[in-house]
Amino acid sequence: MVKTTVVGSYPRTGDAFEEQALRRGIARLDRGEITEAELRTVERDTVKAVLKEQNEVGIDLVTDGQISWYDSQSHIAGKLASIEINGLVRYFDTNTYYRQPVVRGAVSRNGPLLVDEWKFAQGSSKAPVKAVLTGPVTLASLSLDKHYGNKKALAGAFASAIGEEVGALVKAGASQIQIDEPILTQHPEDLSLVSEGLDRIRGHKAKATLTLFTFFGDVAGIYKDLQEVPAEILGLDLVQGAATWPVLAKHGSSKPLVLGVIDARNTKEEDPAAVAKKVSQLNSAVDLKASYLSPSNGLEFLPRERARRKLRILHDAARGLGVAG
Amino acid sequence: MTALLTTSVGSLPKPEYLTRARTKAAKGELPSDALQDLEQKATREWIRFQEEIGIDILVDGEQYRGDMATYFAENLEGTEISGLVRSYGNRYYKKPIVVGELKRRGPISVDWFSFAQSQTDRPVKGMITGPYTMMDWSFDEYYGSRTEACLAFAKLLHEEAVALEAAGAKYVQVDEPALSTRFDELPLLVKAVGIVTKGLRARTVLHTCYGNYNEIFDYFNKLPVDQLDLEMSNSGLDLLERFKREPLKKEIAFGVVDVHSHVIEPEALIRERIEKALTIFRPDQLFIDPDCGLKTRSVDEARDKLRNMVAATRAVRQVHGLT
Ligand SMILES: [Zn+2]
Numbered sequence: 331m332v333k334t335t336v337v338g339s340y341p342r343t344g345d346a347f348e349e350q351a352l353r354r355g356i357a358r359l360d361r362g363e364i365t366e367a368e369l370r371t372v373e374r375d376t377v378k379a380v381l382k383e384q385n386e387v388g389i390d391l392v393t394d395g396q397i398s399w400y401d402s403q404s405h406i407a408g409k410l411a412s413i414e415i416n417g418l419v420r421y422f423d424t425n426t427y428y429r430q431p432v433v434r435g436a437v438s439r440n441g442p443l444l445v446d447e448w449k450f451a452q453g454s455s456k457a458p459v460k461a462v463l464t465g466p467v468t469l470a471s472l473s474l475d476k477h478y479g480n481k482k483a484l485a486g487a488f489a490s491a492i493g494e495e496v497g498a499l500v501k502a503g504a505s506q507i508q509i510d511e512p513i514l515t516q517h518p519e520d521l522s523l524v525s526e527g528l529d530r531i532r533g534h535k536a537k538a539t540l541t542l543f544t545f546f547g548d549v550a551g552i553y554k555d556l557q558e559v560p561a562e563i564l565g566l567d568l569v570q571g572a573a574t575w576p577v578l579a580k581h582g583s584s585k586p587l588v589l590g591v592i593d594a595r596n597t598k599e600e601d602p603a604a605v606a607k608k609v610s611q612l613n614s615a616v617d618l619k620a621s622y623l624s625p626s627n628g629l630e631f632l633p634r635e636r637a638r639r640k641l642r643i644l645h646d647a648a649r650g651l652g653v654a655g
Numbered sequence: 656m657t658a659l660l661t662t663s664v665g666s667l668p669k670p671e672y673l674t675r676a677r678t679k680a681a682k683g684e685l686p687s688d689a690l691q692d693l694e695q696k697a698t699r700e701w702i703r704f705q706e707e708i709g710i711d712i713l714v715d716g717e718q719y720r721g722d723m724a725t726y727f728a729e730n731l732e733g734t735e736i737s738g739l740v741r742s743y744g745n746r747y748y749k750k751p752i753v754v755g756e757l758k759r760r761g762p763i764s765v766d767w768f769s770f771a772q773s774q775t776d777r778p779v780k781g782m783i784t785g786p787y788t789m790m791d792w793s794f795d796e797y798y799g800s801r802t803e804a805c806l807a808f809a810k811l812l813h814e815e816a817v818a819l820e821a822a823g824a825k826y827v828q829v830d831e832p833a834l835s836t837r838f839d840e841l842p843l844l845v846k847a848v849g850i851v852t853k854g855l856r857a858r859t860v861l862h863t864c865y866g867n868y869n870e871i872f873d874y875f876n877k878l879p880v881d882q883l884d885l886e887m888s889n890s891g892l893d894l895l896e897r898f899k900r901e902p903l904k905k906e907i908a909f910g911v912v913d914v915h916s917h918v919i920e921p922e923a924l925i926r927e928r929i930e931k932a933l934t935i936f937r938p939d940q941l942f943i944d945p946d947c948g949l950k951t952r953s954v955d956e957a958r959d960k961l962r963n964m965v966a967a968t969r970a971v972r973q974v975h976g977l978t
Pocket of ligand 1: 664832862863864946947948
């Protein structure tokens with residue numbers, strides 16, 4: 331059986347009353363009815379619930395759902411020195427928005443970014459919890475740079491800060507680190523910057539496994555070079571990035587993959603048997619035993635109840651691949 | 656010559672009594688006709704307010720709508736409404752799901768248009784959530800193709816546009832906030848909006864907001880509408896330079912107040928913005944309005960912003976001897 335994992339985010343609110351605790355909590359904090367500390371408790375209860383949902387389905391490698399993240403950019407960048415957080419900007423081609431980081435000076439890491447969140451999540455999960463960080467090149471591309479004047483320098487500074495964080499996460503016990511670089515699907519020419527960033531980060535990871543994930547599109551045009559990046563595992567969006575599939579089937583992969591085959595942006599349900607059959611075509615081209623099946627990107631774009639069903643489909647598809655393993 | 660006509664983008668804030676009533680109705684504690692009475696009351700109040708301050712082209716204020724895409728989807732065949740999906744921060748909406756062939760069951764917004772128009776002698780705009788935005792903001796379990804889903808929405812929204820015109824709409828506005836989502840799909844958007852506006856005698860308007868205008872600039876003159884309604888105060892004032900070099904061959908409704916800020920722009924600042932616009936556009940080509948729908952502001956903030964906008968426009972008209 332092929333292993334299963336998720337990409338990162340998970341819906342923090344559902345349609346049932348008890349699934350709306352965090353939404354109510356934030357509203358109450360805004361009205362001054364509860365304290366920040368009380369909201370943290372609600373947040374952590376939500377993380378526990380999200381981990382439980384993944385554990386119950388039997389996902390092999392889980393995440394904390396990025397429940398406490400306002401968005402993928404400001405949650406990381408906002409904790410670094412010399413960065414201010416500005417107004418809302420559309421996040422890639424989604425109907426969601428991120429608060430834009432503004433770089434006012436030399437970027438550096440003053441303290442932990444995700445270590446406490448990761449420790450809490452791992453303490454609440456039976457399955458290992460993957461630590462997921464937004465990649466330096468995506469951060470540099472989506473920020474407003476008022477200091478460095480070129481993306482390479484800014485991405486380098488972000489990479490150093492993220493590298494330090496990876497070191498802290500590994501020290502805290504994380505054995506799986508994922509770096510998200512969705513920017514590669516829009517700007518494949520950034521691949522060399524991504525490689526340089528990973529090279530800096532790799533120096534801090536010790537024995538942990540490093541995954542590079544790209545989503546919101548394909549990487550067909552850079553697939554061969556992508557095989558050379560300094561990461562052990564490659565994560566691919568094979569839904570919105572379906573164009574990667576033929577290249578992958580043709581050239582195979584020297585690295586294990588995370589195969590993002592379940593559509594995380596549409597409620598339409600896949601047939602697990604059909605997914606399993608398709609993936610089994612890669613049997614001779616990819617080391618499926620060392621690989622994972624996953625959604626195509628974070629599950630937050632779906633309603634909670636639909637996200638749960640997608641997890642189930644993911645699990646069933648992986649089980650259907652039993653013959654391959 | 657008509658010059659510097661004032662208008663609004665669409666939504667206006669709901670008064671507190673209506674917000675409370677909607678919550679109650681959602682819990683089943685208020686019958687739908689009682690809710691509708693209050694929606695009508697709020698609509699009448701907004702129409703009266705717009706008349707009082709002297710706006711030229713009115714809107715119904717969308718007091719009866721929740722989300723702009725969900726409202727249209729709820730009134731179609733072939734759709735369901737999903738659970739909550741997060742947009743940003745603590746904001747969630749229920750996203751439509753296309754589950755079958757899309758068809759228009761009957762009028763969607765026509766009755767509300769007629770009601771609003773019956774309250775005033777001034778023109779009220781008919782308002783349609785555009786086909787591209789409807790597609791982009793829905794899950795699709797049926798068509799399996801963004802193009803097909805978008806064109807299916809376009810066909811039925813054309814029927815709605817024709818019905819609005821038949822009901823007396825002099826202006827039909829197509830809202831496309833998703834316009835700048837994927838630049839490679841702009842030709843699809845042009846085609847779909849063209850289907851919606853085809854053959855209409857009413858003045859057609861396309862509203863969009865919060866996009867990277869530089870990327871879409873080349874498409875402005877290709878959009879199959881008479882008027883573009885653009886957010887300008889929040890991010891677009893630098894766009895004026897580009898319009899100077901590459902003139903717009905359409906009317907423009909020029910956003911002069913920021914809808915996301917609590918700050919009430921003083922009349923003098925709005926006058927400055929209008930004067931700047933007048934250095935590029937002819938007075939008969941230029942309409943004045945807020946950046947976007949005002950629904951996220953409080954009733955008082957929205958009123959103050961609109962009041963200052965109209966006062967500033969009047970002052971500019973006077974200075975330039977425009978009537
Ligand atoms: Zn708008």
